[in-house]
Amino acid sequence: MSSIFSLEQYREKACKQLPKMVYDYYAGGASDEITLRNNDRAYDRLAIRYHVMQDVEDRSLSISIGGERIDCPILIAPTAFHRLASEQGELDTVRAAGNAGTVMILSTLATTAVEDVVAAASGPVWFQLYVYRDRQATRDLVRRAEAAGCSALVLTADAQVWSVRERDERNGFTLPEGISMQNLEASGKPTFPETEGSGLGAYVEQNFDRSLKWSDLDWLAGLTDLPVWIKGVVRGDDARRAAEHGADGVIVSNHGGRQLDTSPATITVLPEIVQALEGTGTEILMDGGIRRGTDVLKALALGADGVCIGRPILWGLAANGQAGVEDVLRILANELDVAMGLSGVTSVDDLTPDLIAPVAE
Ligand SMILES: Cc1cc2nc3c(=O)[nH]c(=O)nc-3n(C[C@H](O)[C@H](O)[C@H](O)COP(=O)(O)O)c2cc1C
Ligand SMILES: CCCCC(=O)C(=O)O
Secondary structure (H helix, E strand, O other), X not given: OOOOOOHHHHHHHHHHHOOHHHHHHHHOOOOOOHHHHHHHHHHHHEEEOOOOOOOOOOOEOOEEEOOEEEOOOEEEOOOOOHHHOOOOXXXXXXXXXXXXXOOEEEOOOOOOOHHHHHHOOOOOEEXXXXXXXXXXXXXXXXXXXXXXXXXXXXXXXXXXXXXXXXXXXXXXXXXXXXXXOHHHOOOOOOOOOOOOOOHHHHHHHXXXXXXXXXXXXXXXXXXXXXXXXXXXXXXHHHHHHHHHOOOOEEEEOOHHHOOOOOOOOHHHHHHHHHXXXXXXXXXXXXXXXXXXXHHHHHHHHOOOOEEEEOHHHHHHHHHHHHHHHHHHHHHHHHHHHHHHHHHOOOEHHHOOHHHEEEOOO
16 A cells, blocks of 8 residues: 555545445534534644754654553544454454554444454454443443453443434445344344434434433443443543543543534543543543544643544555554554654653644634
8 A cells, every 4th residue: 555645545545445325424423514524623723832952763652551551552443333344344453453552442333243353353452332221231241341351341421312414314324234243143233223214323222221321330330340431521520520430541532523513622622631630540542533643642742641543444444454454553653753753752751731732823
């Protein structure tokens, strides 16, 4: 893939290769897609106040997260249905994650069984959890993730109610024959119900627990010895509550603009959350709209311990399977390395908020 130099080029390639129904599902957001666009654009409104003359000969991108040292601060956000992008789906992704020295967060709605994904992994795999009305099915997911060898659970808190996704309704988004949600086979919920609109929408409405509340975080933390993260937080007070209810980490996220449209761009709320969690020991990841190494630098400088990317992984996967995902991670890590060097910084720990300022209008 030597003719591809940016994540945007991977998106273009994936757009040409994927069926419209799949591309639209991956690319799309909720309603008018305002948050989807703002996630991305918000980075352009921040400038990097770089240092000079700092000896940047030796640089490292490594971080500690969830008690493990990893080579790359760019983690793989949980995204559903990787086998819509490549034959091997999640197996391609997890192999690429291992080679890039990062964590893969595996979706509940993966199209490959968690046991098979962990067996193919050479690095940490975390399991993203959707809470089902059927609590036994939810407990089974937790037990399977633990037994398979996942090293953390990520409870997604921003998708209790299905959002309005016009592209999926129009396209009648569904899973083709032979592709199913393999982690839900055992509980009898591996496929979408019949419907004219979005099959996924109908599935979520039928199965996800809309009564999810803070006490359920206590329930989950009590159910497992694994570290528990909560994903989808955009406010300082909620982050604080998450810590009080036993979360080991928070993922600042608006679900890539796919849930509540006009919710704030994640980079704009990160400082509030960092401040709210000061002194608690709760770790912070963030995602949404990260497409350049300078975006990663800004998030790390403003206090995130690491970042996650969602769609760009799917573009790499669609364009060239495992090698495509590896290339996406390589391109972004290289851009980060360059941005750090040009900012006069040699390690992620040395990225501090004074490096960032709003762009003067
Ligand atoms: C196609 C797609 C599927 C997703 N599936 C899940 C999921 O199963 N669970 C979850 O917690 N988040 C899911 N997300 C949200 C991502 O984890 C992440 O928050 C978002 O994609 C980050 O924004 P970015 O795509 O701009 O990097 C999904 C996102 C996309 C684009
Ligand atoms: C609401 C959950 C469905 C999968 C997902 O998270 C997404 O498509 O964004």
